[in-house]
Amino acid sequence: MPELPDLTVVAEELARRITGARLLEASAPTPILVRATPEELAGLKGCILGAATRRGKFLLLPFERDGAAQRILAANSMLAGRFWLLDDGKARVRARTGLRLKLDHGRELRYVDREMLGKLYLVRPDALDGIPGWSEMGPDADDPTLTLDAFRRRIRHHPGELKSLLRNPRFVAGIGNAYSDEILWRARLAPLRKRSSLRDEEVDRLYAAMREVLAEATERLRTLVPPDIHEQHREFLQVHLRGGQPCPRCGRELRQIGGSEATTFCRTCQPPF
Template identity: 30%
Template sequence: MPELPEVEALKEFLRDHLVGREIERVLPAAISVLKTYDPPLTALEGRTVTAVERHGKFLDIDTGGPHLVTHLARAGWLRWYDRLPEGVPRPGKGPLALRVAVESGAGFDLTEAGTQKRLAVYVTETPEEIPGIARLGPDPLAPDFDEKRFADLLSGERRQIKGALRDQSLIAGIGNAYSDEILHAARMSPFRLTSSLTKEEIHGLHVALLDTLNQAVERSHGVAAGRLKAEKKSGLRVHGRTGEPCPVCGDTIREVSFADSSLQYCPTCQTGGKLLADRRMSRLLK
């Protein structure tokens, strides 16, 4: 799933390639991805892109009027073309969900792999009216996301820290992969309760959160859209690396699987050598 660093990189890429260009056509290939009907997709045609912004994991293309907003969900992606393929995309064929063409002949496709179709596209005059954006918590890259604000957010919570970091209404933009990376950097169990964290642990977690995200953004800076997935994977130290040695201590990276996701952690670095039970109601094995 694209998370804050990848969507931030896509934002920067599209700013360089789209701002100042006129949208010529917007062609849906999978009607299910369109979550709004007023304004219609055609309201974007003939408009010039004035800005590209990010709201958590939402990408926002502003035309100075209607905004084209997308959430790439778990298996969605954006593929840029300096010259779009000829012809009109055929609905229901392959992973293509939406094509946007600009007057220069360039443009991009929104695609989604797999059978679970969750990619979402909105056309709106006000992005803040989109429910997923309206409920977003603060952005961790914002200048005012300091340690006090982070501590205040956690102070009202009593749940596992892994779930808290992934809650978009608490903190915007962090998903499954980077929450694993942050907790590994902080040397903290994913099942540690937020209410049990000391002031020193909150400080360490805040530092780990900012360092992890900023380093990922820096790695992705200037990377072409088509290479961002590979860049993300290459930079991950524990997530998706079950069975590999921890790059810090050399212990074997372990996994906890859930119904539709999994997490990875290092027992030595994060749980005092104890293994986490691999079941939905996971607890530390005695």
């Protein structure tokens, strides 16, 4: 599942390559993935693409006329949704293509989702709050205004186990299964620890680990992802899905629990108290 670092880099690459492109045609080959009528899609024709951005796990793409956004595409790609940016739109259309945006100069942006779990919303710029979960979203985990003091205040209002806490977008937005494992390993905190058991110093360590892990991953992905924005890179992660391998810090075997939503951690570096 794409998380904050992945989506940040995809948004940057889209902004770099297609900001200013003219939309020739928008269509939804698999309409169930797109919350927009054919008429609404047809109404986008002739719009100019604004700069893509990210908020939480949403990728945002503005459609502009006369320099003002008319509609925003907000894409939550969930498990398997990916954007493909093609220099030649003649490429075969894959099964489960949710959206095709034909651009000038033969370029095309497509959204493909083999699990069919993603959701694409087309809304007016003032209607983002109507997207399920949007208005309850906490600050982005890399938001400059989320200072250590702000983090300390927020965490008091969010109980539960640390792994779930980090993945809760009402607490901080943008973190999923992979980066929550990486952050907790960096912070030396067990995933099933309760927030209420954390000492002040451990809250501070969690904040520092969150910011460091996300910043480092984003930096790394900038060198790995472009130009193929549909590829997800996880090969540099330290612990996530590496159960049975030695812990990069202490050398003992990493533990992994759970199935498709697995949690990986080190019992030595991340003691359960």
